[in-house]
Amino acid sequence: MLLEVKNLTKIYENKPIIRNINLKINKGDIYTLIGPSGAGKSTLLRIIDLLEKPSSGEIIFNGVQTGNLNKSQEVNLRRRMALLHQKVTLFNMSVFDNVAYGLSLRGVQSNIIRRKVQEALLKVGLAELEKQNATLLSGGEAQRTALARCMVLEPELLLLDEPTANLDPPNISLIEALIKDMNKEMGTTIIIATHNMSQAKRLDGRVGFILNGEILEEGEAQAIFSKPSSDRIRAFIDGVIV
């Protein structure tokens, strides 16, 4: 098992954001967290990436308890994951330097960086823009650059927070194909947060339905969507505000 989340709770300003979540993710899994905006998906991903501390509960990554790590152990563990934030932020530097950033932090040799970055940019279809300043990219290009920046790190666990929100259909297809490729070719374990049900079906993995900080149901995508166990899930699937 790559990741275990045990009885995780996060309370922020007396409001529970995450309530007693338990998750088990195996190596090579694609796990889709589905739920409406404000359900707690982003917070859960941020806690898994050790960017936030939980109020209670545990995150166990590859057998390592993450609760009592010191700063440098935390950075070392975080370097085995990559999180694509919901709000994509590219640095004010070239597309190439953006994608190379994580590798240069790890002290990777420049010729290896060049090879990996160029391979990744080719995959996301941005090879021609490598010298372009990244802050001038379009939404789809920016999202692909940010994904390439995570891909080059070859993380064991890739956390994707709404990676296709606000994108057009061609960009959505491309990003979904890249996610599947990473999972298949490199065996990357992926947790993806989305509110898009058809995306969850297309990615075809395990699905966790999250609402008000709780995972209400877990299972295969097709099964959950065809036979939801509770009215609240059915209401979301049917497009009713819950």
Add this chain to the structure above:
Amino acid sequence: MGDPIIDGIINALILLFTGDPATWQVIFLSLRVSGLAVAFASMLGVPIGVIIGMNNFFGKNTIISLINTLMGLPPVVVGLVVFLLISRTGPLGSLSLLYTPTAIMIGQIIIATPIIAGVTLAGVSSIDISVIETAKSLGATRSQTWALIVREARVSILSGVAVGFGQSISEVGASMMLGGNIEGFTRVMTTDIVLQTSQGNYGQALALGLILIIIAFIINSLVLTRLQLRSKKLAGRRIMSIRLIPVK
């Protein structure tokens, strides 16, 4: 004597192209003193700005207000305070710094540091929190995150350094009080302008003034303007690349 303005322009051109040694010595001393002062002020001001901008602590607002106030510190007041400190009877009198280029430098460091710190602070504070979060999630340590912030705020920081340099090389109060305008030793451009004007050599004074402006122009266009325009140039290139895509 003809029109002092025309005289001044002619004189400035003559001085620039003939290389009058006394004038060049004054120019070089100005550049050296202000250049070194700004280098030291940057070493102090940039870290101060970054540390204050990146951290939240009790009294932060008061410190920011203080820095903002010090940004407009009158050079003559700085001159007076430093003068009292380093004059023979002052607490640092034994160092014999009064009427030396070092004394002028100390004054200019005090003038430029708050400017550089203040502009750096504003630049760092305007960096979105998501930059820090993204850097962290890509595996940045604390110091690597700080390095990225400095890099992201580079245009602001360099603006601060350029403004600090402009303020230092153009101030006269501190240079006069601390340097004493000694020919060949502590005479800088601004104190020379005051002297030439008081002696009625308006042409020579105006010539030095023009040279001062030309130096500021060269430094700004070499460093700052190029950096500020870089992203616009890239924007232009981007539009070009879109146009190059063949229309089906």
